[in-house]
Amino acid sequence: MKGTLRLLNVRKGDTVIVLSGKDKGNKGKVMRTIPTAGKVLVEGINMVSKSLRPTQTMPQGKIAKREAPILASKVMLICPSCHQPTRVAHRLIEGNKSVRSCRVCNETIDRV
Template sequence: MPKSQQKTPTRLKMHVKKGDTVQVIAGKDKGKVGEVLRALPETSQVVVKGVNVRTKHVKPTQEDESGRIVTFEAPIHSSNTMLYSTKEKVASRVCYTFTEDGRKVRKLKKTGEILD
């Protein structure tokens, strides 16, 4: 493809950030609630604590070392998560509003709870 027709990567915006509490709304872990450990905006994915846990068999790297089995959380798509209110115990969509001092903040639609 000629260089003039290639798309330039744009900054992708996600509705969740690191440290948010989310509920999984699709997939094998549907209904689970956890904290976002990492956000990957390039691929629109998030790593949630206790969700999409995978096992990996690691071979020994040195002769005196033994192999082991490692469990880790694999990323899931951010569209399969919904922000979760720990006070009201309910998942909600997010909207963006401005505070009195002019800051743009995220707010849960169901509860009115401000996140930022």
């Protein structure tokens, strides 16, 4: 954790629940992870308004809502097996592959 890439506990495609902030308790699917910032982009979470400049097809311009990245530490993975919010355990298999497993039900989360 010293200025290097942080290993995020969530990955693209995961379903997560928000732990704090205005979207607390909401769930969404991870669309993108930004490991260098320790952030994730979650579908429907942390929506911000962004005004778009007028274009030929939209002469008035418009206000668009879109997701802004939130800190990965503010979300918790929802286990696809037991559907509980969980911390993940990293487990090495076959000596060198790291897979995640659920601390609630112990099921492996990542398909290998």
